[in-house]
Amino acid sequence: MELSALTEKLIEAVGEEYVHTSHAALRSYDHDALMIYKGQPGAVVLPETTEEISRVMRICREENLPIIARGAGTCLSGGATPAPGGVLIVTTRMNRILEVDYENRLARVQPGVINLHLSDETRPHGFHYAPDPSSQMACTIGGNAAENSGGAHCLKYGMTTNHILGMTVVLSSGEVVRLGSDGEEAPGLDLRGFFVGSEGTFAMTTEITVRLTPNPEGVRTMLTTFAEVGDACRTVSDVIAAGAVPAAMELMDRYTVEAIEKVMKAGYPRDAAAVLLIELDGLIPSMRPLEAIIRQACEKNRCTSFRLAESEEERESLWMGRKKAFGAFGAIAPAYYCLDGTVPRSKLAEVLAEFDKIGERFGFIITNVFHAGDGSLHPNVLFDDRVPGETERAVECGAEVLRVCIRAGGVLSGEHGIGIEKMREMADQFDEPTLRMMERMRDAIDPTGLLNPGKIFPGEDVLFPIAQSGGAMRAAPGMSK
């Protein structure tokens, strides 16, 4: 079909102002935050309603065109990178909080609502939306649902899937289906759970009902340092084994501390091999015994310092370094490739030592800054993407890092999803029958295979070559993770 004829149909579906086909527009949507892979869409549409999305889906099905959903494009696994020539459906205009029900502790939102905006809206009323990806000031709740996103406070509160009650989705046929419910219970199969984390390969979500969490009565934030990264890792396991589950436990290694202190002077001791940021929240009297457990575990593992934030300003400054860590890598490398993988907490120390060896073999520094409490790692391969061939080598190095996570009994992705990035390694994680079962389930939901093709399932046509330059995230001060 001629592009102009397709454009006309799309304009009829969503209005002229909201269909983009110019070269400049298509280029600006040809990747997500993982800039290693690119794919230029044939058209970009910005619908406003479920009905408009249904119409666009029907057009794509008639014309046999790939359909890719996009929220804010902050995905770090290439999930929102369009299959070339496909129609990209962007949720930017679907950004309304439709209903907040404090009595039943839930909110109904459109998929393009920015994660942090929901908490900004509800916090003054005593509630917030608990999953807090570090990208929460930009990423959307629709994208979070598709990736089953996590965040620093998901150690205590659970991942996105634990906070989604119901969803309205549009299938590739254009049919509109309601999954889950607006309450705590939903009879029948747990289709809601099945769709969360399907990375836009099953359907497009157009409305989401989420659980709201009461704000904690109090918060205690601690910063502790270690001369050996292994000691910090063992502290994390010891705290949780002793029965304390902090709201957050974030670990930063010495390269990360060096980068942070070069850029913003967060007050982290520069001679520390590891900095552990621990936060407790809850009823004020319940936190004292937990604080004692944490202190004991830190001392047992030879912490070199222990600091408790005495004021909200001090707490914010302790978090500042962690939140801006990824941007700070710009002070020590031109580009970095941010991975994610999860390992059992008890294996953290040995896995980090393995990463060092891989880094040495490839000649790259691998930095680590991660949600240590749930073993959710973010190894970052620092490299120079201006040097020909370095991006490919960084990708190879990253694949080895992921295989170490799998061998340690962990999983390929803690939060960023499989996308394009980890398709190949799916075969290392799952056996043939399990992979086939996943594919059959996807085929049952989307028999056309038009929804976000070339993602998750290994063996699908390779649509995305590695971009020759400008790979990975370019580190910029102020950017957080």
Ligand SMILES: Cc1cc2nc3c(=O)[nH]c(=O)nc-3n(C[C@H](O)[C@H](O)[C@H](O)COP(=O)(O)OP(=O)(O)OC[C@H]3O[C@@H](n4cnc5c(N)ncnc54)[C@H](O)[C@@H]3O)c2cc1C
């Ligand atoms: C600096 C930085 C920090 C980050 N920190 C974290 C973190 O702490 N934890 C974490 O989990 N992730 C993190 N991420 C990754 C990313 O922010 C999350 O995966 C986020 O959920 C993506 O949301 P988005 O709106 O940007 O979605 P997009 O990137 O636009 O899309 C992500 C995926 O969701 C699909 N999708 C989007 N909207 C819909 C919809 N309405 N229906 C169906 N499918 C849809 C897309 O097709 C794609 O597969 C970070 C990223 C960056 C750049």
